[in-house]
Amino acid sequence: MSDDLVDHYGTDGFEDTRLRRSAHGRLEYLRTQELIRRHLPSAAGLRILDVGGATGIHAAWLAADGHKVHVVDPVPTHVSAARHLPGVTAQVGDARSLDVPATTYDVVMLMGPLYHLTSSTDRAQALSEARRVLRPGGLLVAAGISRYLSLLELGTTGRLTADLEPSLRTALSTGSYDGHVGFLPSHFHTADQLQSEIASAGFPTPTVYGVEGPTWPSLDVAGLPAFDTLVDAALRCARLVEQDPALINASAHFLAFTETARP
Template sequence: MDLIGHYSTADEGARLTRSAHGRLEFLRTRELLTRVLPDRSRVLDVGGGTGVHARWLAADGHAVHVVDAVPGHVAEAARLPGVTAAVADARALPAGDGAYDAVLLLGPLYHLLAAADRRAALTEALRVLRPGGVLAAAGVSRYCSLLQAGSLGRLDAAMEPSVAEVVATGRYDGHVGFMPTHWHTADELAAEVAAAGALDVAVFGVEGPAWPALDVVADHAPLLDAAVRAARVVERDPLLINASAHLLAVGTR
């Protein structure tokens, strides 16, 4: 299934609330973005889906414009208070140079399988940033399915070659669900963002090392605070950063 077909049938609006590790991803992404974004900034949320992050960003006083390739997502995001939205491709943004204080790429990079396409999206994001503006770009960790399938008892002999392939190359074939995508290491993500022209690039582990444990218990609520704290402690630790399911690169123009 292609990208638009997949997201036209998936309930993207509930993705960060329906699972324990999704809730952790949401909380930590919000925490990290709140830390790095300028106050009351003009934010372009590229690939922003139905506006899960745009909703709270607008409530915090930011002027948020969502662009997404899926028309249904754009229609939902446009209904949020303080949010505007339009259909667009991350590689060709409908905005002038320096139009935004912050640009978020929380979804597009892993859907762009070719390095040249990821470079194009990052270059566009930096183009529409004002000098000194903040870029935040997310990637999926190459170790995500290893940790998930291993923790849930789903890693078997049939799956093992696919897991080894994504760890070695970043090519994910859909073996634990979702669709074929490109998954990063922290070093690879930092290098791609810097090569596009971003300055002072730092990469953070989003969920930290405790996220797989949340999905193996019936009631994850008592574990969530500790998981957030664990993620915060090692968010820049080079020995543990890739144990997060998602990575967030932050840089400036």
């Protein structure tokens, strides 16, 4: 997994702008900020470990909010970029084996590992490591990609062809995404599966939210020039159905939140 990530992201100069260059990326960014801020403890100066934090796009605003953020990422160019952010430290590392002492952090964020790790065993190990380094009562924030992302993207943009149907059926039934519309082979979750995997790793059952809601594909079709006009309605829509079991999987991404047990 790590070698593939380094090869992919080490030559892709767009990762630093992923959440800015498309309409649905901007919606994801705004909703991710909203949901994380909603769940963070009110105290300033939280110790936050951003595992798989890439170039630090979330670490930057968390540090600006007054928190102490440390990024761990397997891609050296990501780590180099994150180190230049005010208030952010960073190191090269692997979510499955964190070079971090136990019970060190108030918050651990897994914003990429649970979809980049295609093996359920590896995902369980990453979650176990997150639990190890969290203090009692600490907060886990874990992201997943919806199994329906590719279907909705291709169907909305007119790119869904007969040749792609077998790959889509596999992704929908198993979560195994083969890279058919770009990106690396990954594991795509349902909201229920993400909740179950986190609980199985020893955390209390998490609360899972749909991040973007069901409007994100139409925002991309409308394009960036229309984003400012459409974003308020899209955000309201996402909030209204963020835990609706009938629509949660229509989001492109999920965020799960849970706290470790207190003594």
